[in-house]
Amino acid sequence: MSKFAKKKDGEVPAVSTASLPDIVFMLLFFFMTVTVMKDSSLKVENILPNASEVKKLEKKDRVIYIYVGKPTKEYEKVFGTEPKIQLNDKFSTPSEVGAYILMERAKKPQELQNVLTTSLKVDKNANMGLISDIKQELRKVNALKVNYTTYEGDAFRNLQ
């Protein structure tokens, strides 16, 4: 008589999977839109240091990247183990940085050419000598806005 009479035992009704493609498509579109295809593959080790007082680097089209670090295993034989600069897809010397910046700047639209930021992605084990050489080159071509790109975290973890 009770309202909560037991249902007939037996099969649990099958869950409809008809909406599964829709869900998957939604996820798919999400990942498709957030994916950024890398335009250069890293040839150097690039573990960035941590810092807590970071500012976000907005607007990717206004950024020029410079990578610095030890060549990875496969390039170690040719280029040695000292930290190197990677511009686009090749190893470079500090003196080539200026020309690279000018070239990248010329590629950007006119109105952005004065507001470019140079993002220095430097491995935490690199030495300052190389970095200051790069900075000198950047100053020569008047690319004064730099961003030392880091991970967000406690800066004191760098020292361990």
Place this chain on the structure above:
Amino acid sequence: MARRSGAPEVSAGSMADIAFLLLIFFLVTTTIETDAGLDRMLPPWEPPEEEPPVIKQKNIFTVNINRNGQLLVEDEILEIKDLREKAKAFLDNGGAPSGDPEHCNYCKGERNPASSDNPVKAIISLKNDRETEYSTYITVQNELVGAYNELRNREAMRLYKKNFVDMEAEYLNPETTNEVKEELKEKVRRIQELFPQKLSEAETSSN
């Protein structure tokens, strides 16, 4: 006789599989980029023969990093963890006496006449060795920027009841509307004028 109806229906059963395949491909290739860091302005490249302005020694806060990552601050050895407090004390000192045109009325420091006159005059000079590790350098930079940010936060709290770092982040965020931006611009500039970031970096020495 064969019955001619519309085109036979394509089975959509494998649609989910195809979508999954694509999904997994994009999942694997996605890298969430780390695009945050410490912003710095480099000094312009000027001819070296130009006469540098005269700066009083007491308005300069020297930080030296040697090749082993040890710090020499104002001719004393200092641990990196104490650097932030020391830098704050220097910037916030406000040593100029009241009545002086350089008097700082918002400083809460010790007002030591032997230290900086005014945050506007105070300069932090950072010097490092060519052999210094980049990670140490970033830690020191981070602490110095942190010192500025803490002081700016304090003033922003006092004047606008808001955190300076949040205000600046909102100002730089491209999603912020123009009206909000205009309003923030003025405030951010004002705070920046109270504690201008004057961080000078000498060229590295090789010895």
